[in-house]
Amino acid sequence: MSVLTSLGILTLALFACGFLRLVPSIFAIFYHYASAKNSRDNTLKLSGFFVVGHMMMTMVILFLIYFILYHFLLDNPLLNVNIFYWVIAGILALFSLFLFFFYYRRGKGTRLFLGRKMAKNISLRARNASKKPSDVFALGMTAGIFELIFALPVYVVVILEIINFESDNILYQPLLFFTFVILSMASTFAMRGQFYRKRKNLAEIHRAQIKNRTFYRIMLSASFLLLAVFIVSFRIFS
Amino acid sequence: MTTFTFDEKLLTRDLKTEARALGIPVGAANIFVEKTVSATRNKLKKKKIITKRDLERTVVAELKKYNADLAYVYQNRDKII
Numbered sequence: 001m002s003v004l005t006s007l008g009i010l011t012l013a014l015f016a017c018g019f020l021r022l023v024p025s026i027f028a029i030f031y032h033y034a035s036a037k038n039s040r041d042n043t044l045k046l047s048g049f050f051v052v053g054h055m056m057m058t059m060v061i062l063f064l065i066y067f068i069l070y071h072f073l074l075d076n077p078l079l080n081v082n083i084f085y086w087v088i089a090g091i092l093a094l095f096s097l098f099l100f101f102f103y104y105r106r107g108k109g110t111r112l113f114l115g116r117k118m119a120k121n122i123s124l125r126a127r128n129a130s131k132k133p134s135d136v137f138a139l140g141m142t143a144g145i146f147e148l149i150f151a152l153p154v155y156v157v158v159i160l161e162i163i164n165f166e167s168d169n170i171l172y173q174p175l176l177f178f179t180f181v182i183l184s185m186a187s188t189f190a191m192r193g194q195f196y197r198k199r200k201n202l203a204e205i206h207r208a209q210i211k212n213r214t215f216y217r218i219m220l221s222a223s224f225l226l227l228a229v230f231i232v233s234f235r236i237f238s
Numbered sequence: 239m240t241t242f243t244f245d246e247k248l249l250t251r252d253l254k255t256e257a258r259a260l261g262i263p264v265g266a267a268n269i270f271v272e273k274t275v276s277a278t279r280n281k282l283k284k285k286k287i288i289t290k291r292d293l294e295r296t297v298v299a300e301l302k303k304y305n306a307d308l309a310y311v312y313q314n315r316d317k318i319i
Contacts, residue, residue, distance in 0.1 A: 025319040032311075036259035109317040119319050201260045203307035206314060 017184040019220035032202040034130035053140025096224035270304035
């Protein structure tokens with residue numbers, strides 16, 4: 001039961017990360033402008049550096065959370081773990097509301113919650129990082145940091161589940177960790193597939209994003225809320 | 239209030255980059271980008287003051303005649319994130 005609950009929570013966390021649109025959008029801008037300066041295959045290779053950069057940043061952040069939780073919080077006799085879970089569930093529920101109402105700005109497009117100056121700067125960086133692999137790698141890492149605003153409580157939940165995963169085999173924890181890191185990139189991989197395999201261009205992809213905006217918003221908000229409900233019912237009251 | 243200078247070379251370069259990114263053949267892109275820029279110049283030179291929005295609207299209207307995707311990408315280039 002507990003293993004299934006953990007896997008359920010991890011799956012929900014994956015959904016929550018998968019519906020965040022900032023990294024795939026940065027990737028789309030990067031890929032679009034990179035394809036103007038490079039051949040199709042070179043663009044694909046360069047986009048690999050973005051994916052690896054983002055993956056590395058996700059891993060670094062998860063390791064950092066693991067370190068803090070394991071060494072400073074969970075071993076602390078003064079800390080009641082239930083209170084910690086309440087705080088996390090509260091933040092997730094609050095974010096769920098925020099994501100529903102404010103993740104996308106008002107209007108027709110897919111403009112996100114970011115300040116306009118910051119959004120312009122990120123766009124500009126994504127446009128210019130289209131030649132050197134090191135720039136692309138750095139862009140991927142930066143994208144991971146920007147996504148952290150909403151992904152942080154989800155990452156905390158993931159690490160808590162991995163730490164508390166009940167299993168005799170010690171290999172399950174690193175396996176879950178790396179599986180989560182790879183699967184959390186699913187939306188970026190999907191975007192890469194749209195550009196490379198399906199040969200879609202930015203206009204087609206952006207039109208589809210606008211069409212599915214309400215769906216993304218509802219799913220994102222629902223996955224955060226469900227995660228909060230799961231934590232309250234399976235980690236606090238069980 | 240900030241002012242800007244209408245830079246034809248910059249506009250041409252930007253449009254050509256967008257066209258290349260969309261996979262439009264270079265020859266065709268060069269022709270209709272040149273046509274778009276010259277039509278924009280002719281339309282806007284009658285006005286004493288133009289805003290960035292005027293410029294964008296005119297360029298998009300001209301581009302739509304040749305390639306809808308290019309017009310769309312140019313119009314939404316700062317509205318993706």
